Amino acid sequence: MRLHAPSRRELLLASGTLFAWAYLPRLALAEGRDPRFLAIILRGALDGLATVAPVGDPDWVGLRGDNALTFEGKAPALKLTDFFALNPAMPNLHGMFQANEAIVVHACATPYRERSHFDGQDLLESGLPKPAASQSGWLNRALAGLAPGGRVDPKGSRVFAVGPVTPLVARGPAPVLSWSPQRIQPASDDTVARLLDLYRHSDAKLASVLEDNSKLSAIEQSGDMAMRQKPGGPGPAQVRAYFSEAAGNAAKFLAQPAGPRLGALALDGWDTHVNEGIATGRLSQLLGALDDALLAIKTNMGAAWKDTVVALSTEFGRTAHINGTDGTDHGTATVALLAGGALKGGRVIADWPGLKSADLYENRDLKPTTDLRAVLKGVLKDHLRADDRALAQNVFPGSADVKPMTGLTTSS
Amino acid sequence: MTARGQEAAALGLHRFGFGPVGDQIAIIAGDPRGALLADLDRAFAGALANDLPSSGEAARMVSDFQAERRAEQKLALRVQKAGDADSQSETMSPVTSDLAKAAIADAPPVPGKPPLPQQIIQSEAKARFDAVTGVARMNAAAAPDLGLVERLVWFWSNHFCISADKIPAMAGAYEREAIRPHVLRRFADLLLAVESHPAMLFYLDNVESMGADSIAGINRDKGLNENLARETLELHTLGVRSGYTQADVTSFANVLTGWTWINPDQPDRGGEFIYNKRLHEPGEQTVLGKTYPDTGMAQGRAVLADLARSPATAQHIAQKLAVHFVADDPPSTLVAKLAKSFRDSDGDLKEVAKTLVSADESWTPQRQKLKSPAEWIAGALRLTGAQDTIPIGPIMNAQAALGAPLWRPPAPNGYADTEAAWIDGVPHRIDVANQFAGRVRVADPLALLEAGLGPLASAETRNTVARAETRNQAVALLVMSPEFLRR
Numbered sequence: 001m002r003l004h005a006p007s008r009r010e011l012l013l014a015s016g017t018l019f020a021w022a023y024l025p026r027l028a029l030a031e032g033r034d035p036r037f038l039a040i041i042l043r044g045a046l047d048g049l050a051t052v053a054p055v056g057d058p059d060w061v062g063l064r065g066d067n068a069l070t071f072e073g074k075a076p077a078l079k080l081t082d083f084f085a086l087n088p089a090m091p092n093l094h095g096m097f098q099a100n101e102a103i104v105v106h107a108c109a110t111p112y113r114e115r116s117h118f119d120g121q122d123l124l125e126s127g128l129p130k131p132a133a134s135q136s137g138w139l140n141r142a143l144a145g146l147a148p149g150g151r152v153d154p155k156g157s158r159v160f161a162v163g164p165v166t167p168l169v170a171r172g173p174a175p176v177l178s179w180s181p182q183r184i185q186p187a188s189d190d191t192v193a194r195l196l197d198l199y200r201h202s203d204a205k206l207a208s209v210l211e212d213n214s215k216l217s218a219i220e221q222s223g224d225m226a227m228r229q230k231p232g233g234p235g236p237a238q239v240r241a242y243f244s245e246a247a248g249n250a251a252k253f254l255a256q257p258a259g260p261r262l263g264a265l266a267l268d269g270w271d272t273h274v275n276e277g278i279a280t281g282r283l284s285q286l287l288g289a290l291d292d293a294l295l296a297i298k299t300n301m302g303a304a305w306k307d308t309v310v311a312l313s314t315e316f317g318r319t320a321h322i323n324g325t326d327g328t329d330h331g332t333a334t335v336a337l338l339a340g341g342a343l344k345g346g347r348v349i350a351d352w353p354g355l356k357s358a359d360l361y362e363n364r365d366l367k368p369t370t371d372l373r374a375v376l377k378g379v380l381k382d383h384l385r386a387d388d389r390a391l392a393q394n395v396f397p398g399s400a401d402v403k404p405m406t407g408l409t410t411s412s
Numbered sequence: 413m414t415a416r417g418q419e420a421a422a423l424g425l426h427r428f429g430f431g432p433v434g435d436q437i438a439i440i441a442g443d444p445r446g447a448l449l450a451d452l453d454r455a456f457a458g459a460l461a462n463d464l465p466s467s468g469e470a471a472r473m474v475s476d477f478q479a480e481r482r483a484e485q486k487l488a489l490r491v492q493k494a495g496d497a498d499s500q501s502e503t504m505s506p507v508t509s510d511l512a513k514a515a516i517a518d519a520p521p522v523p524g525k526p527p528l529p530q531q532i533i534q535s536e537a538k539a540r541f542d543a544v545t546g547v548a549r550m551n552a553a554a555a556p557d558l559g560l561v562e563r564l565v566w567f568w569s570n571h572f573c574i575s576a577d578k579i580p581a582m583a584g585a586y587e588r589e590a591i592r593p594h595v596l597r598r599f600a601d602l603l604l605a606v607e608s609h610p611a612m613l614f615y616l617d618n619v620e621s622m623g624a625d626s627i628a629g630i631n632r633d634k635g636l637n638e639n640l641a642r643e644t645l646e647l648h649t650l651g652v653r654s655g656y657t658q659a660d661v662t663s664f665a666n667v668l669t670g671w672t673w674i675n676p677d678q679p680d681r682g683g684e685f686i687y688n689k690r691l692h693e694p695g696e697q698t699v700l701g702k703t704y705p706d707t708g709m710a711q712g713r714a715v716l717a718d719l720a721r722s723p724a725t726a727q728h729i730a731q732k733l734a735v736h737f738v739a740d741d742p743p744s745t746l747v748a749k750l751a752k753s754f755r756d757s758d759g760d761l762k763e764v765a766k767t768l769v770s771a772d773e774s775w776t777p778q779r780q781k782l783k784s785p786a787e788w789i790a791g792a793l794r795l796t797g798a799q800d801t802i803p804i805g806p807i808m809n810a811q812a813a814l815g816a817p818l819w820r821p822p823a824p825n826g827y828a829d830t831e832a833a834w835i836d837g838v839p840h841r842i843d844v845a846n847q848f849a850g851r852v853r854v855a856d857p858l859a860l861l862e863a864g865l866g867p868l869a870s871a872e873t874r875n876t877v878a879r880a881e882t883r884n885q886a887v888a889l890l891v892m893s894p895e896f897l898r899r
Contacts, residue, residue, distance in 0.1 A: 044881040118857070118883055133855070187846035191885055194876055195842065195892050201872040203894035209835050271881035 028385045033411060035342060035383050036254045036308040038263045038297065039139050040247070041167055042290075043121055044190075044270030046314040048334030049366060050278040051090075051287060052104050052348065056083030059355040067278050067322050075279040080104065084348045088279065089288040092295040096339050097346055101298075101305075103338040103408060105375050106350035109316060109368035115330035117271070120315030125169035127373070129398045136172030138395050139264055142380050144174040145390040170264040188239070188269050189282070236285040243267055243289040248296030255304045262384075267293070270314060273327040294339055306341035309383050309409060313337075313372055319364050320355060331365035336375050342383060342409050349405075371402045378405035382412035415867060417441035420775065422866040424448055426899035427737060427781075428769060429559025430544050431791040436558065437866040448560055448769045452762055457561040458592045460539050467585035467611055470532050471676035471683025474581040477528040479677070526805075529580040536584020537818055538804040544790040545799040559794075564595045564765060566787070567736050569819075571729075572606045572648060573826040574615040576819040581676075582683070583819035586611035599729070599759030600720035607644060607716060610673035610685050616640035616824065623669040623693025636693075641665035643824045649719040651728035660700055666693040667704065667712050726754035732829070733768060739780050740830045746773035779868070779898045782831040785814035788841065789848075792891040795864045798852045810844040842892060849887035857886030868895045 028035045053069035054060050055077060061068045069077040069085060077085035078094040084104065086094050096102040112123040112131065119131040127138030192210070199207035250263045269286055276283050294310065301308050317334025333353075338345070353359050353367035361367040373396045380386040380395065381404045392400040406412050421441040425432040428448055440447035451457070465473060525531060544562050569587045576583035590609040594602035606612055613619050621637035622629040629635050641664040646652045670692030676683040687709040696705045702718065704711050719725060730750035734742035753767035768774055783791065789811055793799040799807070811818055814837050821827050828834070854860050861869055861877050873893040880886035890896060 117879075117881055118886075121882065187842045187888065188885075190881065191846060191888060192839075192842060194880070194885075194889060198872055198876045198889070198893065202870050203898075205831075205835060206838060206894055206897065209838050268882050268885070 028383070028411070031385075031411070034261070034304070034307050035411070036261055036301070036304055036340075037139075037379070037384060038247075038250055038254060038265075038308070038310045039169055040293075040310060040312045041121075041125060041169055041264065041266040042270050042312060042314040043117070043266055043268045044272075044314070045117065045120070045316050045318055045330055046270045046334055047272060047276065047278070047283060047318040047328050048106065048108075049317070049320065050276065050283055050328075051087050051337075052080065052106055052335050053077055053085050053087070054083060054106070054352065054355065055085045056081075057352070057355050063320055063355050064322055067276070067326070069279060073279075075284075081348050083352075084350075087284065087287050089284045090291040092291045092298075093337070093339065096294070096298070100346040101339060101341055101343055102345045103343055104348040104350075105336040105338070105370055105372075105405075106348060107333045107353050107366055107368060108336045108350075108370040108372050108375065109333045110313075110372045112316060113332065115316065115332075117315060117330075122168065124313060124315045124372075125167060127169075127396045129396075134168065137167070137169035137264075138376070139169045139262065140172030140174045142384070142386050142391070142395045143262055144172060145387060145394055146384065167264055167266045190269055190271060193274070236289070239269070239286065240289040240292055243293040244296040247293035248300050251297040251300035254308070255301045272318070273323070273329060274325040276322075276327040297339075298341075301341075308340040309342050309379055310339045311336070311376060311379060312339075313376075317366055320360050320366055321364065332361045333366040333368035336372055338375075338379070338408065342411065344408060344410055344412070370405075371399075373399050373402045374405045375408070377402065378408050378412075380404075382406055382409045414441075417444065419777075419867040420444045421447075422868045423775065423777065423779070423899075424769075425558060426779070426791075426868070427774070429563060430787065430794050431559075431864055431896070431899075432866070433794050434863060437863070440558070445769055445775075448558055449766055451558040451560045452596060452765055452769075454557070454561070458565055458595050460543055460588055460592065464535055464539060464584065464588070465532065467582040467589055467609070468676075468681065468683040470581040470585050471610070472679065474529050474532070475676040475682060533576060533580055533583060533819070534804050534808070536588075537808055540584065540587070540818075541790060541793065541799060541804065541807060545794045545797075560765070560769070561595065563737075563787075564761075565592055567733070568595050568602065570821070570826040570829075571732065572602075572612070573821045573824060574611050574819070575821060579611050579614050582611040582614075587819075594761070596762040596765065597760070598720075599725075599754070599761055600717050602761070603648065603716050603720050604713060606648070607640070607668075607712075608671060608685055610683060613640065613671055613673055613685070616643055618668055619672045621665065621669050621672075622691040623666055625695075626669060626693055627690040628688075629691070629693075636662070636665050636669065638662065638665040640671075641668055644716075644719070647825055649728065650722055650724040651731075654724040654728070656700060659698075663697040663699045664715060667697045667699065667715050669693045670709065671712060720759050723751075723755060726751045726759075729754060729764075733764070736829050737768060737781075738774050738776070739778075740832075743773040743776075746771050749773075779895070780831070781899050782834050782838075783897060783899055784827065784829070784834060785816040785837065785841070786811050786818065788891075788897060789814075789844065791896070792845065792848060795860065795891070796848065796852045796854065796887060798848045801851045802848060806847070810847070814840055814844065838897065841897075842888070845888040845892045846884075849884045849891070852884075852887060854883050854887050857883055857890060860887065861890050864890065865893070865895050869893070870895065 049064070050069065055070055061070065069087060071077055071079065071085060075088045078088055078091065080086050080097055084106065086097070093102055110120070110124050111129050112120050114120070122134065123131055125137045126134035127141070128134055196207060196210050199210055246265050246267070250265055253259045254261065254263055267290065272283050275281055278284060297310060298305050313336050314334055316330065316332055318328035318331040320331065323329050349370070351369040353369050357363055359367060377391045377396060377399070380391060381388065386395065388404070391404065396402070418437055418441045421437045421444040422432060424440070424444040425436055526534070544559060565587070569591050572591065574583065574586055586609055590605040590612070591602070594605055616639045617637045618640040621640070622632070622634055624635035638661055642661045645656050645661060645664065650656060670688050672686060672688050672691060674681050674684050674686050689708060692708065694706055696703050697711065699715050704714050707714070730747045733750055734747045738746060749767055749771050750764055753764050757763035789807065793802070793807070808818055815834070816827050857877055857880065858874070861874065865873070873895055876893070877886045877890050880889055
């Protein structure tokens with residue numbers, strides 16, 4: 001018998017995560033609503049200023065020069081308000097904004113003020129005020145605090161997760177089930193680029209093989225993922241397909257009448273230190289993939305979209321200035337994005353800190369003026385009717401001083 | 413313990429094992445060589461605790477399975493023919509209604525069990541990987557398994573390779589039965605176990621071979637197949653161009669006639685070795701200048717025993733061991749030491765392994781060897797604990813995608829053992845690393861780097877891992893670092 005030798009693509013197995021559990025937002029159900037909530041964790045630190053640009057700030061163009069998105073130029077930004085504009089790679093999100101189905105919260109950050117990805121991601125997902133080992137995440141604890149729903153369909157009340165490793169935000173006392181999409185998130189261009197850099201410093205033979213194999217040198221010059229030759233890493237089409245499949249399938253499950261009501265998944269790749277490609281390169285393609293994923297969610301939610309809130313957050317932002325390699329380094333404040341038919345949308349919420357040197361956090365990062373926990377607590381409270389005390393003590397421990405930002409949803 | 417001890421410990425664990433797991437670098441840093449020598453004296457070293465079928469049982473199971481399949485197909489054909497005859501008078505059958513078609517199309521594919529031969533191979537593969545990863549973890553505290561014995565098993569299994577493409581049922585059992593019991597014993601016994609194993613006799617066509625003047629040869633007008641004899645001389649013992657002639661090959665092939673198996677379709681001892689006198693070429697044979705009287709199967713034993721003692725065999729094995737463990741172009745003094753140890757101990761493979769570990773030449777700080785795909789995968793699983801969450805199927809697929817499918821080498825000389833063979837596949841390892849890293853939870857990638865590489869890790873590698881975008885990426889970068897790819 002000849003065993004089947006898989007192609008490289010077939011190797012890319014399932015990953016990503018979604019979950020649900022036996023607990024339901026019963027108070028919301030009593031009001032005649034059936035709310036859905038999906039948390040999307042963007043790992044790697046999303047550049048908030050490149051996603052939603054403060055085009056009305058007089059210091060904006062001076063700050064980022066050619067990399068500043070504006071209403072003019074080859075890739076004009078999409079108008080949100082007179083002051084803020086969306087990256088042109090996100091027409092679907094723009095449409096949702098215009099239909100009052102999206103909210104941008106800017107100059108927003110978790111309470112974390114250092115710049116380590118691992119600690120930052122832990123804090124974002126655990127909901128703890130300081131970096132510390134945690135076995136559970138805020139979303140799981142929020143749901144565990146809701147009254148058990150007494151589902152009729154035992155399948156719908158079973159816990160549910162995608163892929164082998166559940167993101168921390170979804171781990172905890174509420175049980176988790178998994179589901180696996182067709183493909184794993186493939187090794188990214190970023191991973192290949194990091195290895196190439198390492199090999200160039202330490203192992204010339206390996207470096208040469210990797211260069212030959214993936215024609216990375218040319219791509220480095222141009223910063224254009226579309227030029228990427230296989231094998232060695234996925235092209236933008238694969239990233240796009242992965243994002244849409246993971247998010248779109250999460251929506252399919254959430255949309256089912258007896259399906260889960262809460263889910264989470266993580267999308268990696270936002271650590272744009274080199275050749276960030278804000279308008280046409282790497283970040284633009286990632287944001288485009290994310291934009292497609294949002295459309296896939298809306299489409300697959302169907303009628304349930306009106307009961308849906310999707311919350312996108314990242315561990316921290318990036319430097320306000322562009323660095324010496326046409327990228328940005330680890331920063332502080334960034335954007336949080338909300339999308340869904342249950343939002344009172346069409347708003348950019350920001351206590352804008354300004355972009356003058358003195359206005360920047362430690363003279364380098366966008367200053368945080370809104371606590372991400374306030375946004376998430378507001379959504380959990382209004383949309384799912386989570387209890388105030390539980391939010392302050394269990395979901396986001398030690399956050400009593402961080403008032404929930406209410407009024408974000410139609411149910412508030 | 414000294415920094416030098418730590419470095420030697422890490423080096424030794426990668427070079428002679430599958431890399432460290434847990435605190436092994438610190439545990440053996442006081443005396444890395446001594447710890448590796450002691451690893452060879454562990455009780456039951458090389459044995460697999462298992463409930464896997466023997467090669468004969470597996471061959472009979474697969475034979476039964478295939479026979480049942482054939483019967484099912486024949487039966488289905490009969491039913492279909494009968495149905496065709498009836499269909500003239502029938503109205504539309506229920507299955508052809510659009511509704512039913514739609515329901516069938518919507519039904520999710522049911523993940524069935526793989527066919528029996530693949531199940532057997534997967535069970536064998538899992539036991540083999542567990543010997544490197546899972547078992548090592550469980551016993552780490554009591555008896556730190558440094559991986560040296562498993563590395564020797566893998567080396568000898570590749571030296572005496574068969575292919576599961578040709579004989580899927582027995583691939584794993586062959587390694588357990590012919591290789592494992594002997595990797596720390598006498599080469600002569602290993603050689604006899606291998607050349608008389610039904611898997612090898614089938615793989616190299618000796619089951620087809622018969623003496624032209626044997627009873628069966630005369631009756632069936634058939635004769636010799638030289639394959640096993642030639643490969644035994646060229647690959648398994650003396651080495652190519654070591655002085656044997658075509659006449660030696662032919663004579664040796666005559667000697668080996670009658671070494672065969674019982675056809676696996678026989679329910680009693682099918683798939684097991686048998687010496688069948690009716691196939692054996694009568695008369696004495698001269699191999700390498702020595703004449704062997706016709707003593708039946710003992711004639712073959714005698715030739716193999718002499719081949720095992722040949723200085724050419726010692727030299728051949730010494731060279732292969734040094735290339736495998738130390739360098740693509742190993743120091744000639746090391747090869748000489750290993751060959752001498754082999755000769756002086758009459759092919760005691762534990763003594764040879766001790767010589768390998770004890771030789772200064774084996775501890776050169778240059779880490780030039782590129783780990784083979786299987787070795788690299790096993791090392792990554794061992795370090796990260798990913799084998800707990802990754803089923804054996806994807807592990808085997810990964811190994812195949814990297815060009816080294818388990819027990820399926822393209823030719824009897826086995827998989828290549830040099831960098832040139834594997835380096836072009838390194839970019840493909842990135843996807844495998846990414847896949848595996850996505851399936852493990854690692855709290856602290858830097859602690860994992862410390863455990864896996866310790867003082868071997870360069871500043872660049874430390875920085876690269878520390879600055880990774882995610883923990884998963886950090887783990888992928890760690891196992892893709894030059895220090896982890898090489899040994």
